[in-house]
Amino acid sequence: MTAIRVAHLYPEYLNIYADRGNIAVLANRAAWRGIELAAEPVSIGEALRPGAHDLIYIGGGQDREQALIAPDLAAKGDAIRESVEGGAAVLAVCGGYQLLGLFYRDRGGAELTGAGLFPLHTVAGERRLIGDCLLECELEPGEKRTLAGFENHAGLTRLETGAEPLGRVVAGFGNDGASGFEGCRVGAAIGTYLHGPLLPRNPWLADWLLARALEHRGETLALGELPDALEHEAHLVSAARARSRGGRF
Amino acid sequence: MPGKVLSALDPDALDRLAERLPLGSALISATNGKTTSAAMAAEILSPGSRLAHNASGANLVSGVTSTLLSARNAELGLFEVDEAALPEIARRVRPRAVCLGNLFRDQLDRYGELEHVAERWRAMVGELPAEAVLVVNGDDPQVGDLSRERPGGLVFGLDDPRHARPELQHAADSKWCLSCGRPYEYAAAYVGHLGDYRCPACGHGRPPLDVSATDVELRGLEGVDFTLAASAGERRVRLAVPGLYNVYNALAAASLALALDAGLDEVQAGLERFGAAFGRFERITIGERSLLVLLVKNPAGANEAVRTLVVGGAPKLAVVALNDAIADGRDVSWIWDVDWEPLLAGLDRVVVTGERAAEMALRCKYGGFPPEAIEVVPELDRALDRGLELTPDGGELVVLPTYTAMLALRKIVSERGFVRPYWERAA
Numbered sequence: 001m002t003a004i005r006v007a008h009l010y011p012e013y014l015n016i017y018a019d020r021g022n023i024a025v026l027a028n029r030a031a032w033r034g035i036e037l038a039a040e041p042v043s044i045g046e047a048l049r050p051g052a053h054d055l056i057y058i059g060g061g062q063d064r065e066q067a068l069i070a071p072d073l074a075a076k077g078d079a080i081r082e083s084v085e086g087g088a089a090v091l092a093v094c095g096g097y098q099l100l101g102l103f104y105r106d107r108g109g110a111e112l113t114g115a116g117l118f119p120l121h122t123v124a125g126e127r128r129l130i131g132d133c134l135l136e137c138e139l140e141p142g143e144k145r146t147l148a149g150f151e152n153h154a155g156l157t158r159l160e161t162g163a164e165p166l167g168r169v170v171a172g173f174g175n176d177g178a179s180g181f182e183g184c185r186v187g188a189a190i191g192t193y194l195h196g197p198l199l200p201r202n203p204w205l206a207d208w209l210l211a212r213a214l215e216h217r218g219e220t221l222a223l224g225e226l227p228d229a230l231e232h233e234a235h236l237v238s239a240a241r242a243r244s245r246g247g248r249f
Numbered sequence: 250m251p252g253k254v255l256s257a258l259d260p261d262a263l264d265r266l267a268e269r270l271p272l273g274s275a276l277i278s279a280t281n282g283k284t285t286s287a288a289m290a291a292e293i294l295s296p297g298s299r300l301a302h303n304a305s306g307a308n309l310v311s312g313v314t315s316t317l318l319s320a321r322n323a324e325l326g327l328f329e330v331d332e333a334a335l336p337e338i339a340r341r342v343r344p345r346a347v348c349l350g351n352l353f354r355d356q357l358d359r360y361g362e363l364e365h366v367a368e369r370w371r372a373m374v375g376e377l378p379a380e381a382v383l384v385v386n387g388d389d390p391q392v393g394d395l396s397r398e399r400p401g402g403l404v405f406g407l408d409d410p411r412h413a414r415p416e417l418q419h420a421a422d423s424k425w426c427l428s429c430g431r432p433y434e435y436a437a438a439y440v441g442h443l444g445d446y447r448c449p450a451c452g453h454g455r456p457p458l459d460v461s462a463t464d465v466e467l468r469g470l471e472g473v474d475f476t477l478a479a480s481a482g483e484r485r486v487r488l489a490v491p492g493l494y495n496v497y498n499a500l501a502a503a504s505l506a507l508a509l510d511a512g513l514d515e516v517q518a519g520l521e522r523f524g525a526a527f528g529r530f531e532r533i534t535i536g537e538r539s540l541l542v543l544l545v546k547n548p549a550g551a552n553e554a555v556r557t558l559v560v561g562g563a564p565k566l567a568v569v570a571l572n573d574a575i576a577d578g579r580d581v582s583w584i585w586d587v588d589w590e591p592l593l594a595g596l597d598r599v600v601v602t603g604e605r606a607a608e609m610a611l612r613c614k615y616g617g618f619p620p621e622a623i624e625v626v627p628e629l630d631r632a633l634d635r636g637l638e639l640t641p642d643g644g645e646l647v648v649l650p651t652y653t654a655m656l657a658l659r660k661i662v663s664e665r666g667f668v669r670p671y672w673e674r675a676a
Contacts, residue, residue, distance in 0.1 A: 237604070
């Protein structure tokens with residue numbers, strides 16, 4: 001079997017919330033099932049060829065780093081959208097999530113053009129939305145699952161009419177602290193503010209992304225169960241944190 | 250607590266208490282090492298002057314006020330100050346000298362992004378009293394750059410490329426040129442992004458050093474020797490605490506003391522007398538065994554704790570205690586930025602404990618550590634007992650706690666009669 005090909009966008013710029021933890025989870029959970037996963041850094045000035053990757057990962061950075069990569073990411077917009085239309089999976093966290101939208105407007109009114117994958121825009125707010133966060137998602141019809149993570153963002157993200165959120169906020173702020181929704185989904189592309197990192201304590205989402213990446217590869221392999229007792233416990237602790245002290249206005 | 254009450258009753262209390270000090274005040278701030286640097290500076294300065302020093306680490310406005318209240322005969326104020334509280338405290342205390350050590354990513358849920366802290370520090374420097382001396386770590390791009398705003402201060406740094414890391418660590422911050430955004434090139438990177446950097450595009454680089462450490466000899470867990478070089482001359486210093494990061498702490502303390510007119514002999518003697526700030530690096534004897542406690546609180550600090558342990562002879566067993574109270578940082582994602590792997594590579598077993606023990610277990614598991622060798626024991630006292638049970642007679646148990654876990658651990662150990670409470674030592 002050939003390897004799952006992952007493009008990790010701007011890893012040296014966007015790594016603020018331990019994004020390598022997400023990559024480590026994807027790589028290990030593939031390896032434990034005998035599937036190879038090859039992650040390739042794709043940075044400023046390097047081409048992203050549509051169809052060449054089964055999964056695209058982009059993390060978050062501080063304002064300065066995000067401003068440094070934003071023009072290059074916007075220039076990769078066509079390639080990213082074409083990849084997703086072709087069935088590639090995407091996980092975008094925090095700053096990467098914002099910049100895959102239509103635009104990001106900072107406090108001074110300056111706008112960064114986004115890559116235009118997710119039908120949403122983000123405007124910097126007055127205060128940061130910080131805290132544990134718990135979502136309920138239904139990525140596959142009838143399969144309700146929870147995602148537990150930590151959010152820390154000043155941006156208020158608004159979905160365009162008809163856009164599909166990643167999940168409903170059970171506890172915490174979510175996209176803008178008001179809509180009751182968090183994140184966005186387009187096909188097999190997922191954008192979210194939740195870090196922690198997200199995947200170690202939510203292994204079902206890691207497996208969902210791996211399954212989509214395998215489908216893109218043309219494989220119809222079922223992913224076997226793994227012993228996830230530690231992951232389950234970490235999820236419960238994180239979910240309890242969100243319920244007891246998740247952010248609210 | 251009295252400081253909190255007084256500040257509420259009398260908002261100008263801090264200003265007036267500080268004004269009474271005949272020799273004025275000195276402030277020390279940094280993401281990492283401020284407690285240790287301040288304790289080292291206190292060791293240097295205390296034979297010469299009566300100090301008001303917040304040794305217990307109460308480093309907000311209320312803590313500094315309390316310290317001044319309880320040290321009525323003090324001549325000189327020496328305060329470690331929280332990074333976010335520094336602008337306000339500097340404005341109110343009007344210090345004679347300010348020492349700025351480093352800025353690392355730390356508790357983003359609490360402090361916000363590093364650049365914002367740096368901006369606030371820059372504004373603070375611009376408002377310092379005209380006669381105040383600014384002491385900065387030139388090896389940190391963000392911090393060293395502040396010396397350009399305010400000439401006439403002291404810049405310190407490390408000069409011994411033999412101890413450079415082969416490459417910047419994963420969690421390195423401040424790696425993009427402050428002037429033009431291109432990546433810095435490092436002639437030597439010592440601790441995180443601290444080192445001898447220069448931008449190949451515009452030339453922005455480390456400022457010239459006034460106080461430096463050269464010829465560094467690491468003595469494992471026992472300590473570190475270095476040559477302290479300043480305009481007044483050189484001294485060979487033997488520190489009883491280990492690691493390059495403690496050389497940085499010693500440089501900060503030495504430079505601040507020199508700025509306050511201490512002599513090189515006093516500096517050398519004070520640094521050599523220094524033990525360790527409580528809980529930062531501490532050996533506690535428990536019957537036939539001992540505990541070696543190294544505080545971990547953010548990626549840069551934890552990376553240095555790991556490096557110190559590995560250089561000193563990698564342990565086979567470790568207890569890692571992860572809490573997520575406000576003082577620890579509620580967001581535990583930082584543990585994924587720490588390079589634990591060199592430590593994990595030598596371990597036969599790890600006991601993870603604290604409120605977020607399961608998260609630490611996952612960090613070990615996805616770092617390639619065998620899950621069957623991970624023991625999750627959330628209760629600290631039980632984890633300590635388990636660690637001691639696995640430690641042979643005469644052996645040493647390594648414990649890496651976050652801040653509130655360290656306080657809880659000390660309480661457990663002191664209740665069992667093995668260590669005096671820190672507030673006795675701090676008094």
